[in-house]
Amino acid sequence: MPAALTATAINCSLSASGRASSSDAMLAVLTRHFEALDVKVGDPIRVAAHNVKWGVTSNEGEGDDWPQLRERILASDILIFGTPIWMGQPSSVAKLVMERMDAFLSETDDEGRMPSYSKVAVAAIVGNEDGAHNVSSQIFQALNDVGWTIPAVAACYWVGEAMGSTDFKDLKATPRKVTETAKMVAANASHLARLLKETPYPG
Numbered sequence: 001m002p003a004a005l006t007a008t009a010i011n012c013s014l015s016a017s018g019r020a021s022s023s024d025a026m027l028a029v030l031t032r033h034f035e036a037l038d039v040k041v042g043d044p045i046r047v048a049a050h051n052v053k054w055g056v057t058s059n060e061g062e063g064d065d066w067p068q069l070r071e072r073i074l075a076s077d078i079l080i081f082g083t084p085i086w087m088g089q090p091s092s093v094a095k096l097v098m099e100r101m102d103a104f105l106s107e108t109d110d111e112g113r114m115p116s117y118s119k120v121a122v123a124a125i126v127g128n129e130d131g132a133h134n135v136s137s138q139i140f141q142a143l144n145d146v147g148w149t150i151p152a153v154a155a156c157y158w159v160g161e162a163m164g165s166t167d168f169k170d171l172k173a174t175p176r177k178v179t180e181t182a183k184m185v186a187a188n189a190s191h192l193a194r195l196l197k198e199t200p201y202p203g
Contacts, residue, residue: 005077006040006041006076007034007078008075008079009031010045010073010080010081010097011023011047012047012048012084012090013082014092016046016048017049021169022167023084024169025168026125026156026168029124029156030122030156030186033182033183033186034080037190039077039190039193041080044082045073047096051064052065052100055100074116074119078122078189078193079122079143081121082125085129085159089134089138090139098139101146104147109203113203115147117200117203118149118201119147120149120150120189121148121149122151123136123140123154123155123156125158127157129159129160130159131159132157136154136157140154149192151188153185158178
């Protein structure tokens with residue numbers, strides 16, 4: 001019987017409020033496809049709604065919410081990393097999360113494996129300007145540096161018309177290519193995560 005899998009979705013929107021964002025909408029698309037493959041996806045973590053302090057350790061002291069978020073993220077087999085595009089780049093919140101994960105480099109086990117080893121990461125990216133490839137390249141290089149495994153076809157994204165004003169969350173229907181890509185992302189990530197769960201990296 002295939003190994004049971006879990007995923008944690010993070011939303012790196014700049015907004016701390018609970019109002020629906022386009023990042024939420026893209027995470028929901030991916031969640032549907034992961035759940036169709038029997039991957040249990042928890043409620044998305046809106047990072048900006050928590051007091052995540054700036055820094056490069058796993059605990060930046062009193063009042064830092066990162067330790068509990070880190071625990072939730074690392075308890076899952078798959079990380080769904082959601083971010084909007086701002087000025088052609090990942091959001092500052094996304095960069096904050098990646099910088100906090102820098103601590104993994106010094107948190108290795110006896111085999112030299114970081115806590116993210118044998119865990120898979122994919123991206124959910126939205127924006128109203130061209131920049132999805134640049135954003136995914138920054139995210140995937142950073143996440144791979146700190147131990148995450150990136151599957152084939154790991155990014156599901158949507159970018160609107162140049163200088164347009166339409167948000168992904170306001171579309172009447174999910175574009176066909178986004179749906180097809182989300183299905184592929186979920187299938188590839190689930191397949192790889194199961195293989196790694198059954199046979200982790202040796203280090």
